[in-house]
Amino acid sequence: MPAEIVLDELQGYSEPVELDREVAAALRDTGLVSVVPAQGGGWSLLPVGRVGAVQIDDLLVRVKPKEKVGLSRLLFLLGYAADPGFRPDNVIGAEDEDLFAALAESLARHAERALERGPLNGYVSVEEALRTVKGRIRVGDQMSRRPGLLLPLEVSYDDHTSDVVENQILRAAIRTMMRVPRLPEALVGRLAHVESRLEGVSALNQGAVLPAWTESRTNSHYVPALRLSEIILRSLSAESGVGHRMVASFVVNMATVFEDFVATALKEALDAYPGLTEWQYEAYLDKAEPGFRTNERVQMFVDVVHFVSGRPYMIFDAKYKAASANGAYPNADQYQMLAYCTALGVSRAWLVYAGRGETRFRRIRNTGVSVVEFPLDLSRDPESLLERVKELAQRSYTTAFPSSLPGANR
Known part of the structure; x- marks a missing residue:
C-alpha cells in the first residue's frame, strides 16, 4: 500500500493502487474520491469535485485544487464565505504539503496567542439546585419540582467563569485536531499544552451546531483562533472508521466554496x-x-x-x-x-x-x-x-x- 497518493481536482484517470479492503471502504466513506475496483485488480481513485486530504493509518490521500490554491488561500475563501469580517491575517501562511500538519500548526499558533493573557472569562447564566440562596430563587421551578420542600433551592445567578462559548469552541477544535493520526510529536505536545490551559471548559458535542459568539473589544485577541477553529470544526473529521482504523479527513467542495465566497464578497462590495x-x-x-x-x-x-x-x-x-x-x-x-x-x-x-x-x-x-x-x-x-x-x-x-x-x- 502506498504511503501517499496525490491527485489533481480535474484528473480524469489514475493508475490502480493496492489498498486493503477496509482502507478502501474508509476512504470511500470520506467522500473525497470515488473508490471502485479496477480492472485487473487494485482500486481506482478519482476526484469527485472535492479537495482536501484524508489520513488513514499510514496512508495520506490528497486532492489539490485546480487553481493550485494553497492552504492559507483555501482557509481564507472558507472563512470569508462564512463571515465577511474574515481577513488574510486570520490565517497563518503555513503552506506545508501535509495539510493536517499545516492546519495544526496554524491552530497552535493562534491558540497560543489567544491565551497569552490567560483564558477569556465572562459572565454566564447558571441554573442549579443549591442548599443556600445565590442569585434569585426560581419560584415556579421550586414549586413544580419540589412541592412542600424548602431545600434544595432552585436558583439562577450569573457566574464569572472561563466556561464561555469562545473557550468551548477553541477547546473543541484543539481536541479534534489532536485526534488526527501521525501529527508531529512536538506539535501534538503544543496542542496538548494549550488544551490543558482550558481545563474545566465544557466539551461541545461532536457534530452539534456551533454556539454563536459576537466579536467585541473583550474577545478581539481570540478572533483569529475562533475563526480558524470554526473552519476546523465544520470541515475536519477525526474518528475511528471501518475496522477501528483512525481516519482524519478535511474535505471541502470547491465549487460551493467559490460560489459562497463570490456571493458574500460581491454583496459586501455592492x-x-x-x-x-x-x-x-x-x-x-x-x-x-x-x-x-x-x-x-x-x-x-x-x-x-x-x-x-x-x-x-x-x-x-x-x-x-x-x-x-x-x-x-x-x-x-x-x-x-x-x-x-x-x-x-x-x-x-x-x-x-x-x-x-x-x-x-x-x-x-x-x-x-x-x-x-x-x-x-x-x-x-x-x-x-x-x-x-x-x-x-x-x-x-x-x-x-x-x-x-x-x-x-x-
Missing part, C-alpha cells in the same frame, strides 16, 4: 451602491398560466441579483469550472444566463469564473442581451481577490447606470 442585493434569488422562466401549479413551472435560482428601486438591474452567476484548451467555457452557461436575463428583464449578465484570463463580452444575436465572462484568479493574494470583486461591482453598476448614479432608496 453595499457601496444604491439598491439591495439578494443571493439565490428565486425566479421562474415561464409565466404563471391558469391551471399551472407552482411546482409545474420552470424554476430558477440566480446566484446574485442587485435591485434598484425594486427592479433587478444586475445579475451574477459564479462558476467553478475548467476552461477548454482555447480558454472557452461550456455553452450551457451562456444559455443559462440568457434565460436569467429574459426572465428578469435584464440586459446584461455577469459570469464569474474561477481562473485566469481576460474579461470577455458576448452579445447574444437577435436580442438586447450581453453576457460578460469575468475571471477571478484564485491564486491572487486575498486583498487582490477582494479588490477584483470590488472592480466587478463597480463595472457592473456603471454599465447598468452609465450616465449617473440614481438616488434610489434601498
Whole structure:
C-alpha cells in the first residue's frame, strides 16, 4: 500500500493502487474520491469535485485544487464565505504539503496567542439546585419540582467563569485536531499544552451546531483562533472508521466554496451602491398560466441579483469550472444566463469564473442581451481577490447606470 497518493481536482484517470479492503471502504466513506475496483485488480481513485486530504493509518490521500490554491488561500475563501469580517491575517501562511500538519500548526499558533493573557472569562447564566440562596430563587421551578420542600433551592445567578462559548469552541477544535493520526510529536505536545490551559471548559458535542459568539473589544485577541477553529470544526473529521482504523479527513467542495465566497464578497462590495442585493434569488422562466401549479413551472435560482428601486438591474452567476484548451467555457452557461436575463428583464449578465484570463463580452444575436465572462484568479493574494470583486461591482453598476448614479432608496 502506498504511503501517499496525490491527485489533481480535474484528473480524469489514475493508475490502480493496492489498498486493503477496509482502507478502501474508509476512504470511500470520506467522500473525497470515488473508490471502485479496477480492472485487473487494485482500486481506482478519482476526484469527485472535492479537495482536501484524508489520513488513514499510514496512508495520506490528497486532492489539490485546480487553481493550485494553497492552504492559507483555501482557509481564507472558507472563512470569508462564512463571515465577511474574515481577513488574510486570520490565517497563518503555513503552506506545508501535509495539510493536517499545516492546519495544526496554524491552530497552535493562534491558540497560543489567544491565551497569552490567560483564558477569556465572562459572565454566564447558571441554573442549579443549591442548599443556600445565590442569585434569585426560581419560584415556579421550586414549586413544580419540589412541592412542600424548602431545600434544595432552585436558583439562577450569573457566574464569572472561563466556561464561555469562545473557550468551548477553541477547546473543541484543539481536541479534534489532536485526534488526527501521525501529527508531529512536538506539535501534538503544543496542542496538548494549550488544551490543558482550558481545563474545566465544557466539551461541545461532536457534530452539534456551533454556539454563536459576537466579536467585541473583550474577545478581539481570540478572533483569529475562533475563526480558524470554526473552519476546523465544520470541515475536519477525526474518528475511528471501518475496522477501528483512525481516519482524519478535511474535505471541502470547491465549487460551493467559490460560489459562497463570490456571493458574500460581491454583496459586501455592492453595499457601496444604491439598491439591495439578494443571493439565490428565486425566479421562474415561464409565466404563471391558469391551471399551472407552482411546482409545474420552470424554476430558477440566480446566484446574485442587485435591485434598484425594486427592479433587478444586475445579475451574477459564479462558476467553478475548467476552461477548454482555447480558454472557452461550456455553452450551457451562456444559455443559462440568457434565460436569467429574459426572465428578469435584464440586459446584461455577469459570469464569474474561477481562473485566469481576460474579461470577455458576448452579445447574444437577435436580442438586447450581453453576457460578460469575468475571471477571478484564485491564486491572487486575498486583498487582490477582494479588490477584483470590488472592480466587478463597480463595472457592473456603471454599465447598468452609465450616465449617473440614481438616488434610489434601498
